[in-house]
Amino acid sequence: MTRPVCWAATVAASLALLGCTAPTPAEPPWVAQARGVAAAVPPKLLNVLRDEIDRGGPEGAIEVCREQAPKMAKAASEQSGWSVRRVSLRNRNPKxxxxxxxxxxxxxxxxxxxxxxxATQLELADTVQENGQRVQRYIRALPVAELCVSCHGQPQDLKPAVSAKLKALYPDDHGVGYRVGDIRGAITLRRPVP
Ligand code: HEC
Known part of the structure; x- marks a missing residue:
């Protein structure tokens, strides 16, 4: 079961303040739809990454991640009507x-x-006002697994070939220094309220 999303928590908290007990309000259907779109992309990318790491080591898989991740997000956006991307508090891709x-x-x-x-269950969904437009937003955490540390781990633990390639492609890389279980970033979806 996934966590209740934030308005549910807010409503429940307000009701609790008023001294009422009420069941958690039902989740709007768009949240499940967004969750489905968000859940489909990371496993696809992971499969490609695994294959490439087996074939050419992490240094060989960097280019694949660089090309495939944005491509997969774009394909998911086109198929679903949601705008899909990845973000991080310590980003590697400058965008x-x-x-x-x-x-x-x-x-x-x-x-x-x-x-x-x-960490695998961390998500938030909300409808917000942006520039005079009502927008649905959904975000889900991407936790660091064992596989990820070959490219996002402690700088001293990265293979020299990986460090060299990352430095060449991402001179302003903040996406290192993570441990298994940390939150590396998130997959995030938005669309105007249809
Ligand atoms: C083979 C090296 C490699 C591995 C393994 C890898 N990544 Fe990355 N990761 C990258 C590269 C390169 C980028 C930048 C991609 C781009 O240019 O959009 C990136 C970007 C990201 C981003 C987008 C935000 C940002 O900082 O640009 C997230 C989130 C992310 N990785 C999470 C993960 C997670 C979670 C795993 C493990 C499941 C993982 N990565 C494994 C190389 C890797």
Whole structure:
């Protein structure tokens, strides 16, 4: 079971303040749809990454991640009608900078992971007002697994060939220094309320 999303928590908290007990409000159907889109992309990327690492080591897989990850996000966007991308508080791709809503979500994920919530279940969904438009937003944490540390781990633990390639492609790389279980970033979806 996934965690209740934030408005549910807010409504439940307000009701509790009023002295009422009420069941958690039902989740709007678009949240499950967004969750499905967000859940489909990372395993696909992981499979490609695994194959490439087996074939050419992590240094050989860097280019694949660089090309395939944005391509897969674009394909998911075109198929689903949601705009899909990856972001991080310590981004590698210079474009993977979170906006204010995503930053607040990522910071809350770090706090929740520190409080021992399972990182694989960290998500938030909300409908927000942006530039006069109502927008649906969904974000899900991407935790660091064993495989990830070959390219996102402690700088001194990276293979020299990996460090050299990352330095060449991402001179301003902040995406290193992670341990298994940390939150590396998130997959994030948005669309105007249909
Ligand atoms: C073979 C090396 C490699 C491995 C293994 C790898 N990554 Fe990455 N990762 C990259 C590269 C390269 C980028 C930048 C891609 C781009 O240019 O969009 C990246 C970017 C990301 C981003 C987007 C945000 C940013 O900082 O640009 C996230 C999130 C991410 N990786 C998570 C993971 C997770 C989680 C794993 C393990 C499941 C993982 N990565 C494994 C190389 C790797």
């Amino acid at each position: 993977a900078v979170p906006d204010a809503w995503e930053r607040a979500a990522l910071e809350s994920f770090d706090r929740r992971a520190a409080a021992r919530e399972p």
